[in-house]
Amino acid sequence: MKRILNIVGARPNFMKIAPIHREMQKSNNDIEPILIHTGQHYDERMSKFFFDDLGMPKPDEFLGVGSGSHAEQTARVMVEFEKVCLKYKPDLVLVVGDVNSTMACSITAKKLWIPVAHVEAGLRSFDREMPEEINRLATDAISDFLFVSEINGEINLKNEGVDPNKMHYVGNVMIDSLINFMEKAEQSTIMTEQNLNGDDFVLITMHRPSNVDDKENFTKIMHAFEAISKDITIIFPIHPRAEKNLEKFGLLQMAKSMHNLKLLPPLGYLDFIQLEKKAKFVITDSGGLQEETTYLGKPCLTVRENTERPITVQIGTNEIIGTDTELLISQSKKILSGDWKKGEIPKYWDGKTAERIVEILDEKL
Numbered sequence: 001m002k003r004i005l006n007i008v009g010a011r012p013n014f015m016k017i018a019p020i021h022r023e024m025q026k027s028n029n030d031i032e033p034i035l036i037h038t039g040q041h042y043d044e045r046m047s048k049f050f051f052d053d054l055g056m057p058k059p060d061e062f063l064g065v066g067s068g069s070h071a072e073q074t075a076r077v078m079v080e081f082e083k084v085c086l087k088y089k090p091d092l093v094l095v096v097g098d099v100n101s102t103m104a105c106s107i108t109a110k111k112l113w114i115p116v117a118h119v120e121a122g123l124r125s126f127d128r129e130m131p132e133e134i135n136r137l138a139t140d141a142i143s144d145f146l147f148v149s150e151i152n153g154e155i156n157l158k159n160e161g162v163d164p165n166k167m168h169y170v171g172n173v174m175i176d177s178l179i180n181f182m183e184k185a186e187q188s189t190i191m192t193e194q195n196l197n198g199d200d201f202v203l204i205t206m207h208r209p210s211n212v213d214d215k216e217n218f219t220k221i222m223h224a225f226e227a228i229s230k231d232i233t234i235i236f237p238i239h240p241r242a243e244k245n246l247e248k249f250g251l252l253q254m255a256k257s258m259h260n261l262k263l264l265p266p267l268g269y270l271d272f273i274q275l276e277k278k279a280k281f282v283i284t285d286s287g288g289l290q291e292e293t294t295y296l297g298k299p300c301l302t303v304r305e306n307t308e309r310p311i312t313v314q315i316g317t318n319e320i321i322g323t324d325t326e327l328l329i330s331q332s333k334k335i336l337s338g339d340w341k342k343g344e345i346p347k348y349w350d351g352k353t354a355e356r357i358v359e360i361l362d363e364k365l
């Protein structure tokens, strides 16, 4: 039996690990999966809700690291995760995505000579001011299995000289969850709770430090939302980082007084994907939302200067807006006029990515 530690820490990790963990639990393979939660995200709405919605088992270990500066958080994960590695003596540590827990656990494992698998390898924004880019580079540099979700990931890894034997194009595991839970999400009552009918609303999420930690940028963005809300209702489930800063910058009152903008707490997975499916379009700075909207064929405006997920722009429904809020407003109007690209679904975004990953690990470990 090969023992694998599956790592979750922050919100976007749960829907990526859930299908992999479930696949590993099936009896037709020789794998014993152990679920480790670092506790990087800890609020009920940023963590427990996802275990419930995704039907995930309780973590075998909860490290409780919480928030802090990058060094503090990374260091706390490493100290606690080292103990877990020594206790379980795993054959592999599997990490997903690009959050601090991803990098911290992969470095800790490798220094104990434990092989590492990275799911979503090779994505690059080429912007090293983005903390996630450092996490991606460091994790990929030391991983033994690099599971790639889009063609650009493969190109980047080749350009970095990575051994092709380590790379496996398996598709997008986040889409496995989306496909898996779309039907169940139909039972969500969020549309009626929010008095929403049809697709007459735009769904917004915003949490990148470059957008919400800077008073001037966040103020500009909120003014753009105010302009857009004159044309269409805005539904804005707000990330705790953004909410704290709205308050700190004195913008919370402005947000609350916009009658066509509804500020909601962070939503559980089923409620959220139901809104994403129904919305006319999405405005975001999230990595995962760029991919989910491409799968759903939903127009997406990304408020960032770059993306590590270029396939969503090249063949999907995403467009990079930068921080030019005038462009954000004009592109919103363009979508509302019905003028937007159709988009295609990238290769292997088909709900079977976890199966491919587990098959490869079962064979090669």
Ligand code: UD1
Pocket: 010, 011, 012, 040, 041, 042, 043, 046, 067, 068, 098, 099, 100, 101, 131, 132, 207, 239, 240, 241, 244, 287
């Ligand atoms: C993290 C990831 C980011 C990812 C995002 C997904 C890193 C460097 N960043 O960003 O890549 O896109 O998660 O949501 O790993 N907070 C709470 N409750 C929580 C969690 C956080 O109130 O449960 C607040 C705290 O004030 C904390 C702040 O949010 O300081 C930021 O949390 P943190 O995990 O450091 O980064 P995120 O912005 O969430």
Ligand code: UDP
Pocket: 011, 012, 015, 174, 205, 237, 238, 265, 266, 267, 268, 269, 270, 272, 273, 285, 286, 287, 288, 289, 292
């Ligand atoms: N999501 C959610 N509730 C929310 C906001 C997002 O369930 O209120 C889901 C979303 O559908 C996607 C994931 O969380 O599956 C994206 O996570 P996030 O935007 O926090 O992180 P990123 O992808 O930017 O790293």
